[in-house]
Amino acid sequence: MDLETSLKAVQQRIEAACARSGREPGSVTLVAVTKGQPPEVVCAAAELGLSLFGENKVQEAKAKIPQCPGRLRWHMVGHLQSNKCRDAVGLFEMVQSVDSLPLAEELNRRAEQAAKTIPVLLEVNAVGEASKFGCRPDQLLADLGSINALPRLEIQGLMTVPPWTLDPEKVRPVFRQMRELKERCEQLLGAPLPHLSMGMTGDFEVAIEEGATMVRIGTALFGARSKAGG
Numbered sequence: 001m002d003l004e005t006s007l008k009a010v011q012q013r014i015e016a017a018c019a020r021s022g023r024e025p026g027s028v029t030l031v032a033v034t035k036g037q038p039p040e041v042v043c044a045a046a047e048l049g050l051s052l053f054g055e056n057k058v059q060e061a062k063a064k065i066p067q068c069p070g071r072l073r074w075h076m077v078g079h080l081q082s083n084k085c086r087d088a089v090g091l092f093e094m095v096q097s098v099d100s101l102p103l104a105e106e107l108n109r110r111a112e113q114a115a116k117t118i119p120v121l122l123e124v125n126a127v128g129e130a131s132k133f134g135c136r137p138d139q140l141l142a143d144l145g146s147i148n149a150l151p152r153l154e155i156q157g158l159m160t161v162p163p164w165t166l167d168p169e170k171v172r173p174v175f176r177q178m179r180e181l182k183e184r185c186e187q188l189l190g191a192p193l194p195h196l197s198m199g200m201t202g203d204f205e206v207a208i209e210e211g212a213t214m215v216r217i218g219t220a221l222f223g224a225r226s227k228a229g230g
């Protein structure tokens, strides 16, 4: 399938999932995940009107972004190492993968040095999988106040990568739990959080039905990645 056809299909599936759950199609933002894809693919996607892209490695993004049209917006969606925070502040409009208080503190320090404020999502490991990054829900609730007090970070919501499954219905409860966790965070902060980033190629329709405002899609748009691409 060519990119234009895949993109139309993904957009139609997003619209259908919105319609099923009584949501406005404009309430869901598509983040095109281009990890493992060369700059030419990003350019082709940009020509079709996509403007928001996700990468999961700072190193790869640092090489790729300068080769892509300048008006594009980039989100960091993969695990961020402390020693990459400085680069991340320069490259990304948002970091979706803040998964600990120490990382938040380092990102805040680097944002301060760059005289920037960085919108962030807090990554949650909802099920407690050992192989996944993200903080556990109880840890998140414990650290939320401290992260919120960091002046250079602006918490915009939560992000999760649920367990991999062939049957997206199996992860519906995880998405629901995330929506409830976001509501608890909003109560603690006394302010609304606009974003819930959840849903990938295998499960984005269920995620939308459960309240996702951002879906991060790679494979359904660009096809399978080589293993080396992560």
Ligand SMILES: *Cc1c(COP(=O)(O)O)cnc(C)c1O
Pocket (backbone or CB within 6 Å): 033, 035, 056, 077, 078, 161, 200, 201, 202, 216, 217, 218, 219, 220, 230
């Ligand atoms: C790779 C990746 C995606 C996209 O996954 P697909 O299944 O290819 O759509 C989304 N989010 C994160 C954090 C990823 O690493």
